Structures are given as C-alpha cells and as structure tokens.
Amino acid sequence: ILFWLEMMSLLGGVGNATAALDSVAKWFVVSNYKDILGLVKDGIKFLHSFSGAISHSAPHLYISALPFIPVETMLSMVLKPNFSSLLGVVGGQELWPATQLLGLEGHTDAVISVAFSPDGRRIVSGSMDETVRVWDAERGAQIGSYLEGHMDAVISVAFSPNGKRIVSGSRDETVRIWDSERGVQIGSNLEGHTDAVYSVAFSPNGKRIVSGSRDKTVQIWDA
Structure with missing residues (x-):
C-alpha cells in the first residue's frame, strides 16, 4: 500500500486514492476477505489524516506520515516493522481518533x-487567494479546477437550493454566480455595492440572491 501511495503522490493522484480504497474495501466485504479488510480501512483513515502531506511530496509518506500511525492499528503492526529507521514518536495515539476529519x-x-x-x-x-473551490465532502478532493474571476478576497459563498449554482461575494464589491458542475461563471458580475460583500444567500426557490455589504446595504438580485 505504501508503494502504491508513493506512485499516486508522484502522479498527482492522491486525491483519488481514498475513493479507490473505498472500492477495494467494498469488494473485500463482498468477497469475504474480512481478515485484511481492517488493513484497507486503516489505509482510508491514514489518507484522511495525511493526504495533504503526501500530496505535497512523496517522501513525506515516510517522513511525516508513517511514524505517526497509531501504534495499535493493523496498518502500524504490518508496516512499521519493515522500516527500522523511522523517527520515534513519544506519546503518540494508540488508535485512530473516533472523529476522523478531512483536510x-x-x-x-x-x-x-x-x-x-x-x-x-x-x-x-x-x-483570500481570490478563488472559489468546490470539494468532495467524502473524499476531501477538489472537484475540477478552481473558480477564478474575483479581483480580491472571496468573503462569502453559498450553494443554490438545487446545488447546481454557487454565489460568491468578494472584497472587490461584486457578486458572482457560478455553474457548480461546469466550473464557469454564469452571466455578468452583479455590481452595485460600493464596499466588500460580506454575505450572500439564495432564496428558497433559487430565483433570487440577497447580499449584504460593508457599505451598509442589502441588495436583492435576479439569479
């Protein structure tokens, strides 16, 4: 599993690794390979914890991630004996945290x-990098390219009720609407505020957008 993750890092595919291991885990359940299912599940939790470092650089797999695997997990028991020169961690976790967060x-x-x-x-x-990004909430991977167009920090974002559009408000005083599936801006900028747009929201039927600004005004727009 480590060599596979190393290759995924080198190929820029770490974002897809969790989904791949999820598929393997489901296949193991169907095929009754329960003896190694725990190893795959540990691999998924390992990615949830360390995918950022592994994506940044393949050597981090061995330098920054492997030493910190909880010692009582199957993954630790199988892998660590093969790496005698790993950094020693004092006071590390024994098991994965009950609530596993994605980075x-x-x-x-x-x-x-x-x-x-x-x-x-x-x-x-x-x-603040002036972009809007969409993420897979289960895998922690970015979906498509980032949405760019704002000329200053993006301060507020919201999905439409059907999830097909995104609205964003920026310090550049504009409101923009995006196609969340194609990753492109819909229509022209919504201009009228004279200061940063701090909050945006769709109406329940998705036909209106409301925005609030530092200019002390609330504006309503056709969506």
Missing part, C-alpha cells in the same frame, strides 16, 4: 468562508 488543501491563502451543498456531498470555499 482540504489547495488554497494558497486564508480561507474566509465555507458552505455545504444541500445534499451534503460537496463543500464550497472562498479564500
């Missing part, structure tokens, strides 16, 4: 706003 990495500056899609399967984020 979504890709923005190059502070993340200002985040929101879930209505079905909970995607996350949208807005950042």
Whole structure:
C-alpha cells in the first residue's frame, strides 16, 4: 500500500486514492476477505489524516506520515516493522481518533468562508487567494479546477437550493454566480455595492440572491 501511495503522490493522484480504497474495501466485504479488510480501512483513515502531506511530496509518506500511525492499528503492526529507521514518536495515539476529519488543501491563502451543498456531498470555499473551490465532502478532493474571476478576497459563498449554482461575494464589491458542475461563471458580475460583500444567500426557490455589504446595504438580485 505504501508503494502504491508513493506512485499516486508522484502522479498527482492522491486525491483519488481514498475513493479507490473505498472500492477495494467494498469488494473485500463482498468477497469475504474480512481478515485484511481492517488493513484497507486503516489505509482510508491514514489518507484522511495525511493526504495533504503526501500530496505535497512523496517522501513525506515516510517522513511525516508513517511514524505517526497509531501504534495499535493493523496498518502500524504490518508496516512499521519493515522500516527500522523511522523517527520515534513519544506519546503518540494508540488508535485512530473516533472523529476522523478531512483536510482540504489547495488554497494558497486564508480561507474566509465555507458552505455545504444541500445534499451534503460537496463543500464550497472562498479564500483570500481570490478563488472559489468546490470539494468532495467524502473524499476531501477538489472537484475540477478552481473558480477564478474575483479581483480580491472571496468573503462569502453559498450553494443554490438545487446545488447546481454557487454565489460568491468578494472584497472587490461584486457578486458572482457560478455553474457548480461546469466550473464557469454564469452571466455578468452583479455590481452595485460600493464596499466588500460580506454575505450572500439564495432564496428558497433559487430565483433570487440577497447580499449584504460593508457599505451598509442589502441588495436583492435576479439569479
């Protein structure tokens, strides 16, 4: 599994590795390979914890990730004996934490706003790096390319009720609407605010957008 992850890192495919291991785990259940199913599940948790470091550089797999695998897990018991020169960790975890969080990495500056899609399967984020990004909430991988066009920090983001559109508000005083599936801007910028747009939201029927700004106004737009 380590050599496979090393290749995924070199090929830039770590974002797809969790989904691949999920498929393997399901196949093991159907095929009754329960004796090694725990190893695959540990691999999924390993990726949830360390995918950011592994994506950044393949050597981090051995330097920054492997030494910190909880010692009482099957993955640790199988892998660590093969690497006698690993860094020693004092006071590390014995088991994976009960609540396993994903790290979504890709923005190059502070993340200002985040929101879930209505079905909970995607996350949208807005950042000081002037981009909007969409993420797979289960795998922690970025979906498609980032959405760019704002000329300053993206302060507010929201999904439409059907999840097909995203609205963003920026310090550049504009509101923009995006196609969340194709990753392109829909229509022209919505201009009218004279200061940063701090909040945006769709109406329940998705036909209107409301925005609030530092300019002390609330504006309503056709979506």
